[in-house]
Amino acid sequence: MSKSIIIILILITLLSCKTEKSTEIIVIGTLHKPEYNFNSEILFNILENVQPDFILEELDSSFFTSNFRHKNVSNSNERMASEKYIEKYPTTKLRPYEFEGRNEYRINTGSRP
Numbered sequence: 001m002s003k004s005i006i007i008i009l010i011l012i013t014l015l016s017c018k019t020e021k022s023t024e025i026i027v028i029g030t031l032h033k034p035e036y037n038f039n040s041e042i043l044f045n046i047l048e049n050v051q052p053d054f055i056l057e058e059l060d061s062s063f064f065t066s067n068f069r070h071k072n073v074s075n076s077n078e079r080m081a082s083e084k085y086i087e088k089y090p091t092t093k094l095r096p097y098e099f100e101g102r103n104e105y106r107i108n109t110g111s112r113p
Contacts, residue, residue, distance in 0.1 A: 026050055026052070028043070028046060028047075028050075030043055030077050030078055031077060032076045032077060032078065033075070033076065033077070034075065034077055038077065039077060040076075040077045040078075040079075040080035040081040040084070041081075043077050043078070043080075043081035044080075044081040044084050044085055046081075047081060047082070047085045048085070051089075052092060053092060053093065054092070054093045054094075054095060055082050055085065055086070055092060055093070055094050055095070056095050056096070056097035057078055057079075057082060057094065057095070057096060057097060058078070058097060059096045059097075060096055060101065060103075061096045062101075063096065064094075064095075064096055068093070068094050068095055068096075069094075070083065082094055
């Protein structure tokens with residue numbers, strides 16, 4: 001093969017490579033219960049600034065319905081903020097992020113009453 005054909009093939013290969021947007025993972029540490037200096041409204045504002053595609057909550061799937069909505073009403077900062085955010089931005093996905101049976105495991109091992 002001539003050098004020009006090799007160069008053309010390399011250029012075609014390089015130009016056809018799809019460039020993807022890099023993935024950014026942001027972890028937000030929270031207080032579970034509202035306090036005077038940290039509440040669900042503050043967390044909601046943080047979410048609005050970050051504009052996540054996914055929100056992962058530290059809960060196993062037993063706390064969610066089959067369409068990934070919370071089963072129970074709770075006054076935790078995370079639930080109130082994420083529900084408000086999902087309501088305002090319905091294309092954002094809410095998902096559990098915890099090993100299954102966490103609460104039962106912790107009770108059985110004595111690390112939780």
